Amino acid sequence: MAVSSIYQFTRKAVLIIGIGLLAACSQKAETLKITVTQFGSATEDAFDAYGTAQTAQFAPSPKSQNARQSEFIANMEAFTGKVTPSNLPTLLDPDAVKIDPNVAQQWQKTLASLRNQYQQFVAIFDQIEAGSALGASAVTDTGPILEKLRNQLDAITSDLAKDPPQFLVRRGTLIADLNKIRSEPNDDDDAKSLRLQIWWQDWNALMAEEKLLQAHTLRSFMAASALGRHLQTQIDNYAKLDVNALIGAAEQGITLAGKVRSLSPTELVAEGRNLFETATGSTTATPAQ
Numbered sequence: 001m002a003v004s005s006i007y008q009f010t011r012k013a014v015l016i017i018g019i020g021l022l023a024a025c026s027q028k029a030e031t032l033k034i035t036v037t038q039f040g041s042a043t044e045d046a047f048d049a050y051g052t053a054q055t056a057q058f059a060p061s062p063k064s065q066n067a068r069q070s071e072f073i074a075n076m077e078a079f080t081g082k083v084t085p086s087n088l089p090t091l092l093d094p095d096a097v098k099i100d101p102n103v104a105q106q107w108q109k110t111l112a113s114l115r116n117q118y119q120q121f122v123a124i125f126d127q128i129e130a131g132s133a134l135g136a137s138a139v140t141d142t143g144p145i146l147e148k149l150r151n152q153l154d155a156i157t158s159d160l161a162k163d164p165p166q167f168l169v170r171r172g173t174l175i176a177d178l179n180k181i182r183s184e185p186n187d188d189d190d191a192k193s194l195r196l197q198i199w200w201q202d203w204n205a206l207m208a209e210e211k212l213l214q215a216h217t218l219r220s221f222m223a224a225s226a227l228g229r230h231l232q233t234q235i236d237n238y239a240k241l242d243v244n245a246l247i248g249a250a251e252q253g254i255t256l257a258g259k260v261r262s263l264s265p266t267e268l269v270a271e272g273r274n275l276f277e278t279a280t281g282s283t284t285a286t287p288a289q
Helices: 002-057 065-079 089-094 099-125 135-141 143-163 168-183 189-236 243-262 267-276
Strands: none
Touching: 002 143, 002 189, 065 089, 089 143, 089 243, 135 143, 135 189, 143 189, 143 243, 143 267, 168 189, 189 243, 189 267
């Protein structure tokens, strides 16, 4: 009986300890998911910005509804041919760039593929059974996957810093307007000077808007890259970290994103250009003692 009682007690103790360990593992994994979610949200924002920048490069200057209507009426009055499905878009918006449908489709596929890679990575952590004995190793196994995704982010960020998106169509329209002003034979000096002043204001307004687009796009990728490096450290050191350290890491992630938001456009470009070659460090959580 005594032996049986000891056996029962020992068995219960092992079960209690095991349940406690599983609960701790579960809590650790759930806490790590906060940082994973931060990274996932940042990559979604980055690819949203990427898509917006790509579209903006080929978008015409914005016009009011009345301006578009007046332009369409003028186009129809001057047009002597037959309206067809193929030429109607040009009559409606002659400034719009007609991108090859195959090229546009390929870009959308590329962007969707990029998004999917990072979404699948985040989904891994939803599939990991946090309470199982394999939970820790499953987390660690994601390290090489994240490293590849980070390298890809860093490469895109570096490219954006070196070759930022531009309002190509709107630039072209303004340049055409400038040439028209310069070649206008009927303008007197005062009229031409006034038109040049207006053009100069329009150009500088466009450049300011373009810089905002560039900064937003680059900032979005810089934030994703910073959070990716941060997450890499948590995953690589997962076995050494306790729940408190991982909670601290999640808080550090918020701080990291805030630091990126505070960078000036010049600082963003400088860091973005060096990112692919120098991105080896990360903010770390404090290991469990």
